[in-house]
Amino acid sequence: MAIILGAGIIVKLVLLLLLSFSVISWAIILFKFFQVQRAKSESERFMDFFWKSKHFDAIASQVDRFAHSPLTVLFNEGFSELKKVVENDAKSTSSSALSTDLGGVENVSRALRRATNSEITRLEKYLTFLATTGSTSPFIGLFGTVWGIMTAFEGIGKSGSASLAVVAPGIAEALIATAIGLVAAIPAVMAFNHFQHKIRVLINEMDSFSSEFLNIVQRNIAGK
Amino acid sequence: MTSRTPQIDTGVGASFIVSAVIHLAVFLLLAWWGVLTPPRPVVPETYYVDMVTAPAPEPQPAAAAESVAPKPHPAPPVRVKTPVQVHSPVKAAVKPTGKPAVKSAVGVSARPVAKAAVRAEPVQETPGAAEDFNERLARLQGKAEAQQYEERLKKLNGRKKAVGTGKVPAPAAGSGDPGRYIKTRLDEALKVTISYKSKKPFVKVSLVISGEGKLSQMKIIETSGDATFGLAVMRAVDLANETFVAPPGSIGNRFEVIFHPEDIKK
Numbered sequence: 001m002a003i004i005l006g007a008g009i010i011v012k013l014v015l016l017l018l019l020s021f022s023v024i025s026w027a028i029i030l031f032k033f034f035q036v037q038r039a040k041s042e043s044e045r046f047m048d049f050f051w052k053s054k055h056f057d058a059i060a061s062q063v064d065r066f067a068h069s070p071l072t073v074l075f076n077e078g079f080s081e082l083k084k085v086v087e088n089d090a091k092s093t094s095s096s097a098l099s100t101d102l103g104g105v106e107n108v109s110r111a112l113r114r115a116t117n118s119e120i121t122r123l124e125k126y127l128t129f130l131a132t133t134g135s136t137s138p139f140i141g142l143f144g145t146v147w148g149i150m151t152a153f154e155g156i157g158k159s160g161s162a163s164l165a166v167v168a169p170g171i172a173e174a175l176i177a178t179a180i181g182l183v184a185a186i187p188a189v190m191a192f193n194h195f196q197h198k199i200r201v202l203i204n205e206m207d208s209f210s211s212e213f214l215n216i217v218q219r220n221i222a223g224k
Numbered sequence: 225m226t227s228r229t230p231q232i233d234t235g236v237g238a239s240f241i242v243s244a245v246i247h248l249a250v251f252l253l254l255a256w257w258g259v260l261t262p263p264r265p266v267v268p269e270t271y272y273v274d275m276v277t278a279p280a281p282e283p284q285p286a287a288a289a290e291s292v293a294p295k296p297h298p299a300p301p302v303r304v305k306t307p308v309q310v311h312s313p314v315k316a317a318v319k320p321t322g323k324p325a326v327k328s329a330v331g332v333s334a335r336p337v338a339k340a341a342v343r344a345e346p347v348q349e350t351p352g353a354a355e356d357f358n359e360r361l362a363r364l365q366g367k368a369e370a371q372q373y374e375e376r377l378k379k380l381n382g383r384k385k386a387v388g389t390g391k392v393p394a395p396a397a398g399s400g401d402p403g404r405y406i407k408t409r410l411d412e413a414l415k416v417t418i419s420y421k422s423k424k425p426f427v428k429v430s431l432v433i434s435g436e437g438k439l440s441q442m443k444i445i446e447t448s449g450d451a452t453f454g455l456a457v458m459r460a461v462d463l464a465n466e467t468f469v470a471p472p473g474s475i476g477n478r479f480e481v482i483f484h485p486e487d488i489k490k
Contacts, residue, residue, distance in 0.1 A: 019247065026243035031235045126236075160440040163462035 007173040008151050014144030014177050018137055022184035025133045028126045029191040035068075036198045039123070042069035043205055050075070056082070070119040070202060071209050077115035078213045081108045105218050112210040119206060123199045127192060134189035141181020148174025402474040406431070406439070407481050410457075413464035415488050417456045425450035427457045428482045437470035445480065457483050 004015060046066040053059045056079050066072045085104030152170020159166055428446040431439050442461050447454055460483075 023243050023247050024240070026246060027236065027240035030242055031239035034235060034239075160434075160442070163465065165466065 004173075004176065007148060007176070011144045011148045011151075011173065011177055014140055014147070015180055018140060018144075018177070018180045018184050021133045021137055021140075021188075022180070025130055025184060025188045025191070028130055029187065032126065032191070032195050036123070036195060036202070038068040039070055039202055040198070042066040043071050043202065045069075046071050046075075047205075047209070070123065070206055073119055074112055074115045074206055074209055075213065077111045078108050078210075078217070081111035082217055105214065108217050109210075109214055112213060116203075116206045116210060120199070120203055123202060127195055127199075130188045130192040130195070134185050134192055137181045137185035137188070138178070139181070141178040141184075144177025144181070145174045148177060402471040402477070403479055403481075405471050406474075406479055407487075409464045409468060410460055410481060410483070411487055413460035414457065414483060417459040417463060418453075418485060418488055419456045420450050420453035420485055422448060422450040422453070424448065424484075425453035426482060426484050427454050428480060429457060429461070430478055430480050431461070432478045433470045433474050433476065435475060437468070437475060439465045439468055453483075453485070 004012070007015070043066075046063075046069045049062065049066070050059060050071075053062075059075065060079055063072045063075060082104070085107055089104065149171060152167070152174060155170060156166055425448045426446075427444060427448070427450075430441075430443045430445050432441040434440040439461055442458070444454060444457075
């Protein structure tokens, strides 16, 4: 406590900045942890439910049970687009059925791709702050240390004494900035890498689900 | 176009509060644990007594002599008389001068009894021979004490002259010589830090007593070339500065101090 209170105004500002970085980083880490965890578990449950069900209508009625899964968003998008295609198909003439079916599959594919992109964006939200904290916090801390040491040496020069009792407190006050910079950066970098990996897994799951959904749609439309 | 209900990130605010609480808890834990407040070494306050100008204690020669002399050697009847005979010339030598009889009395009173006790042992054959011996002994002791007193008087006179001529800075009123005081403090610190490589190193430094009453602006004016001894002197100045109390009236004055390892050995 005495080290922080005894530091200069610049060092205090640096410490405050690093503290806010750390608080926000940990808030993001906690939020992302629960978000990714829920997305993963509910996606697994949704996939089980999806393969056990035989009708899209039945799945659509139960999809709210898996609200945190990105796959449900894909399913909703794809299913609503498919419904539109089917409605258009019913209105159209029977002679142009083949061309309409192919266009319908393309529409569903585009809807799934759009939904996938929006889900990736949602999952990767706030991760840039973790990356920024991880890369800049040590440098901000280093800046505080350099400034603190400069001030300490200035004080030593004024006092005219180079004893350890005069030098050590100033250096300790300065080094606390680097320490807090590292304390903020290390968890941020670790969490960023962890969430990057988890989100990549979820993206692969979304791609797989899109492919499966399109296969089912194409089989059904082609079968008609 | 889309039927998708956008998912709102409602957990960020709650996470922020939790994070702030965690940080506060960690900070308080560290503060309570004492990690952020490193223990500072307790430097015991040192009180210095200037022995040069300190008032002499009250003399108690007779009590000291009586209590010391009989214990090691039980006194025979002859020896009981000797101190009485011995003391008279001493007092005769001291009284006329009017100078402090304290130091001479302290230095003198114990010795004659011991010497008399030791030397008187073989002279117990005849009462006449013992008396002669005692008389001679008393004369010799009287001479020796007179010589000792004269030497001491010379020393005191020499010191008085030196002060009068200004060879040594005059001591401040009531607190002694500031230069000597500083030298004594620095020598005490040098005892801790002393280190040298050459045979007869010396360092002459100049110091200023700052407004805060500390030794500052140390400059090495002259040195024998022994860097180790120079560093030891610098460390000694730093060490002495931790507990240094400036003598009154010395703030802002510049002092030059010469350091020799021989001063420490004394």
